Amino acid sequence: MRIESTRYTECLGSVRINDVQQVLELDSGRAKELPPQENIAVQKIEEDVIKDFEEKMAIVIPTKDEKLKLFEGVVSGVPHECLLIVVSNSQRRRVDRFRMEKDALNQFCHFTRREALIIHQKDPVLARALAEAGYTDILGEDGLIRDGKAEGMLAAILLAMVAKKDFVGFIDADNYFPGAVWEYARCYATGFCMAKSAYSMVRVLWRYKPKISAGMFFKRWGRVSEITNRCMNSLISSKTGFETEIIKTGNAGEHAMSLRLAEILTYASGYAVEPQELISIFEGFGGVLPMANPTAAKHGVEIFQTETRNPHLHEERGGRHLLVEMLLPGLGSIYHSPLCEKETKQLIINELLQQNAIQPDEEPPKPRLITPLRAINLKKFTAVMTEHMNSYSALEEEE
Ligand code: GDD
Ligand code: MG
Secondary structure, eight states: OEEEOOOOEEEETTEEEEEEEEEEESOOOSOOOOOGGGGTTEEEOOHHHHHHHHHTEEEEEEESSOOHHHHHHHHHHSOTTSEEEEEEOOOOSSSOHHHHHHHHHHHHHHHHTOOEEEEETTOHHHHHHHHHTTOOTTBOTTSSBOSSHHHHHHHHHHHHHHTTOSEEEEOOTTBSOHHHHHHHHHHHHHHHHHOSSSEEEEEEEOSOEEEESSSEEEEOOOHHHHHHHHHHHHHHHHHHSSOOOOOOOTTOSSEEEEHHHHTTOOEESGGGHHHHHHHHHHHHHSSSSOOSOHHHHHHOEEEEEEEOSSOOOBOOOOHHIIIIIIIHHHHHHHHTSTTOOHHHHHHHHHHHHHTTOSOTTOOOOOOOEEOOGGGSOHHHHHHHHHHHHHHHBTTSOOO
């Protein structure tokens, strides 16, 4: 794969935020000695190197009642070397959609001879393992894991730790293009390959997000992303004193992290999770508040933003979902951060009023924060989970 080198980096304390890097060539051919000047503006990442990183990476697919055909397509796009982890919150009653996902995955793994784990978010063993390991932040009143994409992601990160992976990447299950899925995973691998720090994150920026309205229109920015990015950038500017547009992936659902970074971040419930990850990084390592982790602060936290070639086409859930479930909580995570000063708060209020998402005297809701995963007793969690691992593995026959 050929990708632009990191040309511009903005620093905030020990956080390095790299500007967007475009993918130039999805397949850059065989490994060859390159003339030295060729690696200046453009990086060629060899296939073998990409595979090495894919091998150390789990790809998590969070899913909730998605069309089975889409789910199957997404699964088929994940590179073979990655460990697939499906965490599903699909219904089990009237129609057992989880069963259907499991069957589809089993069949896929059987014929492709690959590894995958599939688990239901409401799995009682998973909940018990969390409780026994002292990590109850994502458990609800019924003792099971709460609903929500973030809650599913966290359970999957823990499974990636049990599987001893080094990286974890997320890809939504409602994506129409398996080719895009394949590209996301390669971009994650490429980002980790370029990273100098063990605490790194790769966030995907879609080149286009097509909309269907009297023909196809290749839209570049979604409304929610545009607003979230603007507010996030305003917060950074207030700390550096220089106006910036560096953040272009504030809401990126498609993103990946090294597990060393993933275990020290504070998360937020539901769809506030992606903006909150950035906020946690800025709070913990931005140099304004006390450093959250001395080793990570020393190594620095690195953020990559990669622009993919494939357009992004996923299921559309309509305006209200975008406003209430995504924009509002996302901006809430910026607004309620101790880093957020008056001007950014005002900007957030103005944006939300303009979108009719709040009333004149209202504030965005406080995010529900989730303690870093490091608080868990991983040994205990692993002990409970390994005992039942066979029933989550797609290649194993069921007892
Ligand atoms: N396990 C699990 N549990 N998965 C869930 C849950 C849940 O409670 N709720 C939703 N999902 C799955 C969906 O099935 C889908 O695969 C993925 O999580 C994203 O959910 P969507 O409901 O499709 O979100 P979206 O398309 O509006 O927003 C996506 O893109 C945004 C912008 O990049 C999400 O990835 C957002 O998190 C992201 O900010
Ligand atoms: Mg979606």
